Amino acid sequence: MIEYLEPLINGILLGGLYGVVGIGLSMVFGIMRQVNLAHGELMILSSYLSLVFLQVLGLHPLVTLILVAPLMFFIGYLIQILLFNRVMQRGMEPFLMISFGLSIIIQNALLLIFTPDARSLETAMVIKGVDVFGLFNIPLIYLVNFTVGALVLTALHQFMKRTYMGWAINASADNETAAKLMGINVNKVYAYALGIAAVTAAISGVLVGMSFTFYPHSGTQYLIIAFGVVIIGGLGSLPGTFLGGLVLGVSQLFGGRILGPGFQLLSGYIILLIILTVRPQGILGGR
């Protein structure tokens, strides 16, 4: 039994990270009924921004978030105002196309500026371990990932429930026409929403950058993880996204332990496939 405790705990902790990776995608879908294919690139863009601040200012990767998060909010806000708001009323395809184009542009810009070399946000947390009952070691970074993930989700949940902007976002998501009639500037609300989604991308980008190496094209890989998380948990549901992260993380590590390391990714997506078959709306998804 004890041999399975390690992949279970590691899986849960990894799942916390996957949860933050998925939140931004889930939010945009929940609020605007649109799929932002550039979400992975927004994450990796944040990783590189953090790298720049880390090298220029000598800050700890987590501390660079003080700069990266507001910057990404602004970038998200602008993307929505300048690009996405133009096509919101025209169904899903134009939004998909624009966000896909945006992902290609960001990827190639990163390639041009930072070269295709592997990078990482170096921190001692990767090497340090936490002892679990003297049985095995958990990398400290995994604990950090999970804690930050849980914090981000809680903060976002409270924001949506308690602030005026949260209400306006909820109202616009619920019924756009009615929201406009209640004096809500829906375009601006969507811009805030994408800004917030970009902040979650910033946070997950920095966490991912500290935990693993990244390349200019890594965004796609995380977009796929985000899709997995969001589909397992239920589209648009915040608690579902976190739960989806946990399920994906645990099934990956269990698959890796039982079937061998090569099966880690595959086993995660087999679980995804099973959930899609049994419960297509996701674990906590409505309708």
Place this chain on the structure above:
Amino acid sequence: MPEILKVNNLSKSFGKVRAVHDLSFKVDQGEILGIIGPNGAGKTTLFNLISGEIKPDAGEVIFNGKDVAITQTFKKCRMGIARTYQIPRPFLNMTILENLLVGSIYGAGKSYKESKKQCVRILEKTGLSAKSGALVGTLPLLDRKRLELAKALATNPVLLLVDEVAGGLTEGEVEEFLRIIHGVRKEGVTVLWVEHIVMAMTKGPDRLLVMNFGRRLFVGRPDEAFNSPDVQKIYLGDED
């Protein structure tokens, strides 16, 4: 009484259908103007044009002396134009009170404290006080209709557009809405009211605007309207 709304030569077509065709009328402040007409007469299109959901092909909508024909909906709401829908459009995942607060904070631009006070008053007026904490998803039709009206009132309207609030309600319930709407008017709000139910339209409005094929067929007191041969013709059909 000064006029609050003036519609001048307003037109809107969808393809070949002229939903609203060269329509003009005036509404005085504090008046209740009922709007009737057969299905497809352009009543709801007229409301959509006034509230800003669609833009007219031609003509003016003058509200408080300003042409607002192409002003965005949320701005119109902040200027004081509110509307309700025939099929209520509440925010389902919020409580009744939160539904109103959104309008009060964003539409009327009030602080949380003022908003709360105002919303509690509106809930009393519309008979929803006891359920203010309930999620909207759980409400029956009558309460949803009340909420639809309450939500519009929360934005502090000068001009209230009411779209078929009485449809699907019993006579007693319609009477209650009549009382609520007359109460709203007493506070100085001007009301435009589209309705199919004749009982509500004879007792409610000060004047009636009768529309047919997007045009104005008749404007005048309700009893005059229902006695007019033109109006009787479109409602009852030709004698022969």
